[in-house]
Amino acid sequence: MKKVNNPPRSEWKQVLQRPTQTVADIERTVNEIFAKVRQDGDAAIGQCTEKFDGVKLSSLLVSKAEIEKAEEGVPEELKQAIQLAKANIETFHKAQIIGKTEVETTKGVHCWQEKRPIQKVGLYIPGGTAPLFSTILMLAVPAMIAGCGEIVLCSPPNKEGNLHPAILYTARLCGVTKIVKAGGIQAIAGMTFGTASIPQVYKIFGPGNQFVTVAKQIATKYGVAMDMPAGPSELLVVADDTANAAFVASDLLSQAEHGTDSQVILVSTSKTLIGQVEREVDRQMRALPRKAIAEKAMANSKLIFVKDDQTAIDLINEYGPEHYIVCVANEDFYVEHTVNAGSVFIGNYTPESAGDYASGTNHTLPTNGYAKQYSGVNLDSFMKSMTFQKITKEGLRAIGKAVEVMAEAEGLQAHKNAVSLRLESLS
Template sequence: MNKIYNPDKKDWSALLKRPTTTFDAIEGIVSEVFNEISTKGDSAVAYYTRKFDGIELESTLVSSLEFEEAENLVTEELKKAIQQAKKNIEAFHKAQITEKVKVETMPGVTCWQEKRPIQKVGLYIPGGTAPLFSTILMLAIPAKIAGCNEVVLCSPPDKQGKLNPAVLYTARQCGVEKFFKVGGIQAIAAMTFGTKSIPQVYKIFGPGNQYVTVAKQWATRYGIAIDMPAGPSELLVVADDSANAAFVASDLLSQAEHGIDSQVILVSISKTFILKVEEEILNQIVNLPRKEIAQKAIANSKLIYVEDDTTALELINEYAPEHYIVCVENEDFYIQNTMNAGSVFIGNYTPESAGDYASGTNHTLPTNGYAKQYSGVNLDSFLKSMTFQKITSEGIKNLGNTIELMAEAEGLQAHKNAVTLRLASLKK
């Protein structure tokens, strides 16, 4: 473990750097895949699925039979767990529905704002070493609540051309009908341009590896919106002697097992506590099925000691963690003053994995410091705010001269004329 004591502020940037590949090393292959799929469509998707996933498929669309077979393979216990998580996530996201905002800004001038769904959305569900069926809940549920007309889901198949049964079961429970066995860059490119098989969408959601992250950003060059640049998972825990070292270690390991490029950080004002957590990590990691992955991630992680809460908080806001656990005696200080974090977990009995699965909050969150300017996925991510206004004859009389003066000052005579003509018509 990398233990750092009282790091100088000038070294924070290097200390908190994520273990990610530079985009320059990835953009070449992303550009190639996008160019090929934009011109060759499904045949290019099939080519890159063979190249990257090692599988050739007769059809990428998941059939009704595959959905039915998957339902029979998922245990009743897991079905109940998925249903409980679905209920909680629905409850939290339905609570985010807001009413129309309407105001008469002056007599005769009424303005209002309404939210309308994004009609076509694409959801990306990572495959790789873990079948993240929970991400379907996090994306498909708010998409349905928002009222998106078309929901397209893509996820990479395994070497046998299949998807995990829990992934298929969850998708069906969430009402997803257009599910394609396509992963990685080619999935993002297919949803960007549309192919004969895979519909084009207006906005793409979902986490993924660094290739998927760059592909999503590349998609924005073609007029496609994305939720955020969501890359490898990360967790920062701030804890002191009031915390349980075993709990903290388990939380750090829960993120470390995501992938070798995950990063976990402990910040503490107690050197003794840091040593306890390090010992717990070493004890717990040996029993993990994904031990090798976790060990590589831990090698990129940090145990950081600072002398006081104020310094700790400043460092945390600089890092802007995706997941952020606050397990300290002075928790109100941290909660009230943390400005940059994706999702916050408070107290000894709030593991980050609760948010990953079933508490109700969304686990699709900004990584790599983007929590400084991005929100995690929420209901509004699937909606657009549209403004409306209606001005009566009384309203244009009250507001007209203001518009004329401002338009003339900007040298935009046609803008002024649009008002002047209306005012003149009311004098007749």
């Protein structure tokens, strides 16, 4: 990890730069694959799967028999852990249900808002170096609560042409209606255009690498919505001398092991703690099975010393971390003044891993600074707000003249007439 000592504000943008490619670097590849899938459907997806995943599939769809066999291969202890996580995620997301909001803006003018589910949603589940079955919980559970009718899941197969048993078990547990063996750009393209095997969806959810993120962005050009730009994982920890250095190091490594393009940052007002954390990272990394990945991610990462809390919070808000851990004596100050973060974890005993799996909050979060304008996935992500109104004769008399005047001022005579005719009928 690179040490940065009290950087001036003029250098913050450079210091906080993410290790990501630009859209322009990736867009050409994405457009080429989109064009092939749009034209050739399943055949193009099969070709891409053979090229990028190294396996030739006889069918893109997961069969009922495959799901049943996979369930037998999931240890009972893991099933119970998944069920516990599912229960907590359900509890948190059910609490977000909002009923009809109704108001009479003027006597006789009744307006209200109701939520309706998005009918068809697509879930992208990474499955390369780590099969992220936990992401199914984070996406399919709120989709079910929202009432989405069709839930399509795409995930890349392994070299044997299979999906991880835990992915299939969790998908079935959470009500996924169709499971597809497809990953990367081709999966996003399949859900964008629809193929013989993959239904076209209205909105695509889920994290992925930079190619998947750009593919989701390009899907919006074809009328398919996306949850947010969710690319390589990132974590920022702010800590002082009250933090446990071993805990902080473990949190940094927990995100670094996601992928070589992940980024982790420690911001601290204590040089002593920074030194302790640096040593702990070296010690703990030696025992990690994914040490090679974590080492490369750590090369993109920073240990940043700042002079005081105000400087620290300003730098944190400038970065806008996906995951954000607060381990300081003055935690109220940081929590109150944080305005840009995907999800916040407070205190020495709140590891980011808890949010990744089982505390109940959603782990599908904005990365690459998009926490400045995007929320993480929540129940509303799977719903649309629709407004309704009903106006009585009395209500039309009350607002009709204002509508006429405004329509005429904009030069929209037909708009005025739609009101004038009704008012005349009431005379």
